[in-house]
Amino acid sequence: xxxxxxxxxxxxxxxxxxxxxxxxxxxxxxxxxxxxxxxxxxxxxxxxxxxxxxxxxxxxxxxxxxxxxxxxxxxxxxxxxxxxxxxxxxxxxxxxxxxxxxxxxxxxxxxxxxxxxxxxxxxxxxxxxxxxxxxxxxxxxxxxxxxxxxxxxxxxxxxxxxxxxxxxxxxxxxxxxxxxxxxxxxxxxxxxxxxxxxxxxxxxxxxxxxxxxxxxxxxxxxxxxxxxxxxxxxxxxxxxxxxxxxxxxxxxxxxxxxxxxxxxxxxxxxxxxxxxxxxxxxxxxxxxxxxxxxxxxxxxxxxxxxxxxxxxxxxxxxxxxxxxxxxxxxxxxxxxxxxxxxxxxxxxxxxxxxxxxxxxxxxxxx
Ligand SMILES: Cc1cc2nc3c(=O)[nH]c(=O)nc-3n(C[C@H](O)[C@H](O)[C@H](O)COP(=O)(O)O)c2cc1C
Numbered sequence: 001x002x003x004x005x006x007x008x009x010x011x012x013x014x015x016x017x018x019x020x021x022x023x024x025x026x027x028x029x030x031x032x033x034x035x036x037x038x039x040x041x042x043x044x045x046x047x048x049x050x051x052x053x054x055x056x057x058x059x060x061x062x063x064x065x066x067x068x069x070x071x072x073x074x075x076x077x078x079x080x081x082x083x084x085x086x087x088x089x090x091x092x093x094x095x096x097x098x099x100x101x102x103x104x105x106x107x108x109x110x111x112x113x114x115x116x117x118x119x120x121x122x123x124x125x126x127x128x129x130x131x132x133x134x135x136x137x138x139x140x141x142x143x144x145x146x147x148x149x150x151x152x153x154x155x156x157x158x159x160x161x162x163x164x165x166x167x168x169x170x171x172x173x174x175x176x177x178x179x180x181x182x183x184x185x186x187x188x189x190x191x192x193x194x195x196x197x198x199x200x201x202x203x204x205x206x207x208x209x210x211x212x213x214x215x216x217x218x219x220x221x222x223x224x225x226x227x228x229x230x231x232x233x234x235x236x237x238x239x240x241x242x243x244x245x246x247x248x249x250x251x252x253x254x255x256x257x258x259x260x261x262x263x264x265x266x267x268x269x270x271x272x273x274x275x276x277x278x279x280x281x282x283x284x285x286x287x288x289x290x291x292x293x294x295x296x297x298x299x300x301x302x303x304x305x306x307x308x309x310x311x312x313x314x315x316x317x318x319x320x321x322x323x324x325x326x327x328x329x330x331x332x333x334x335x336x337x338x339x340x341x342x343x344x345x346x347x348x349x350x351x352x353x354x355x356x357x358x359x360x361x362x363x364x365x366x
Contacts (some may be wrong), residue, residue, distance in 0.1 A: 008184035010328035017112070018101040021325075026066070029074035037222040039077050043340045046081075049216035050316045051295035053136055053166060057081035058351060059307070062298050063140035063169060063221070067117070069124040069131075076135040079332045084319065086126060086140030087171050090156045092120035093144055093264020096176065103325070104261020104271070108302055108359055110257030110322045112251070115176040116142050121160045128164040139165040140221070144240060145177055151192050158199040158218075165216055170196055173223035173250035175268045181223055186233040191221070193232045193241040217244035222285075224249035224278045231281070235288040247296040247319070248285050249278040271322030275300025279313045283362035286314025302327065311339075311351065312358040 009028065013021040017118045047058040060082040061075045069085040076083060095117025102111045118124075128137070139155035142148035151204035154170055161168070170192065182191050200218055220243055222234060238246060252267025259273055278299025286295060297315025302323035310318055323331055339351070348354045 001068070004299075004328045006333065007206075009346040013114050014103075014228060014290065014326070017099070017324075018103055019098065021327055022101075026070050029071040029078075032077060033071060033074040033350070035077070037077070040337065041270075042081070042146060045340050045349070046336060046351060048286060048316060050296075051167060053082075053217070055081045055136060055317065057258065058176045058311070058315075058317045058339075059241065059245040059332065059335060060084060060136075060138075060296070060317060060319040061324070062321040063087055063138075063171065064112075064114075065209065065321050065324070066242060068119045069127040069137075072128075072137045073135065076137075078329060079285050082136035082166070084169060085128070085139035086169070087116050087120070087174065088118050088121055088124045088139065088148075088157065089116055089142050089144045090121050090160075091144050092151050093117065100267070102262050102265050104259060104265075104269075104273070106260040107271065107273050108323060109259065109261055109264065109269055109271035109273045109324050110325065111267045111269050111346075113176045113207070113265075115145065116174065120240055121157065125160055125164065128161065129162075136166040137164075138167045138169055140169040140171050140218075142171050143191065148184065149219045151195050154192060154196050155199045157227075159204075162200070162203045162216055165339075167217040167219060167244070168200070169219045169221050169247060171221045171250070175202035175223070175225075175251060175253045177235050184222060184226065184230065184267055186237060189234060190237050190241070193218075193243060197241060197243070200330070203209070219243065219245040219296065220346075221247035222249055222281075224252045224274065225254055226281065228284060231284050231288060237333050239289070243293060245294045245296065245316075246285060246289070248315075249274075249299050251279055271326075272302050274299050274322075275302070275306055279310060280362060282310065282315060283313040283356075283359040286356050286359040287363055289314075302331075303336070304335045304342065307335045308339055308342045308354075309358075311354050312356070313362055314359045316352070316355055 027046035094117035255297035297310035298319035
């Protein structure tokens, strides 16, 4: 797609209110899915592997953009190294009342209180079953707002999607479903992971991209609004239960000083204002995990410098969402080429070598 066309499309979308703009973007991407052809090859220095899967580049689309699995292949075709659909819940649900998504254009931020609006497991499964058997597509699982047994909703997700998911994300960190984040508490998390992993282990090899162990990897996605003691507990349970990775982080309920957008809207804040907090939490998690499993860094990546900083803070892989809304497709190219030149400048021959090299400094406040 030409740069001029991409830039015109972005301006037109930003002129619409956030939800209609998002719908228009999904419809546009659905058209792209039909185009023949493959994505342009990535620089080999960007290739990496994590939880037994091989990625041609480390940049993924974060959960929440393609909630209903409508455009995973379009996103892969545009150059994302992987994408994550969802959050999906067993039953369809409408989410919170509109308006519930707000742009903070001067801050490159978004506040959302969507509340897991999605078409439910069956609709997403139908789409994933008919997509090509290639490319890395994770499935982000949540619980229905009025579920009587929330853990059972996650287990149901594993059962439903095990044959079509490259990996699973257990999302216990959305601020917009009351009580959901309580599942990050030590006892609740231990029980949740035990039941989810037991369900995962009861299935044989997934049909796409399952890792060498033959099991579909299960990752845990956490909030950035956690104390260091919370992180101690979460990482120790994650290690004990042998999960395959963690995603750090979801949106924040905090409001950093100096925001110029509508700070009084409730919901989760994402984008540039989330970068510092989520990167600090990432570094803290990295130090506690001691390389037992890989991490996906997400929160506020909006250029090559912030993408590289996440890697040095401890991320093996990256995800973004908000900056894509403001900067559009050109951002992917900018980040990928910027990563290659930064790795070369710092004398790293691979992405993996750079992972976590500034985690200690960030933790110590440097
Ligand atoms: C509009 C919107 C909807 C989101 N929905 C979900 C979701 O359904 N599940 C989830 O795990 N994260 C969701 N997120 C969080 C993102 O996946 C990501 O963790 C967060 O936005 C930080 O990344 P960013 O700063 O690059 O946007 C959503 C974010 C936004 C902006």
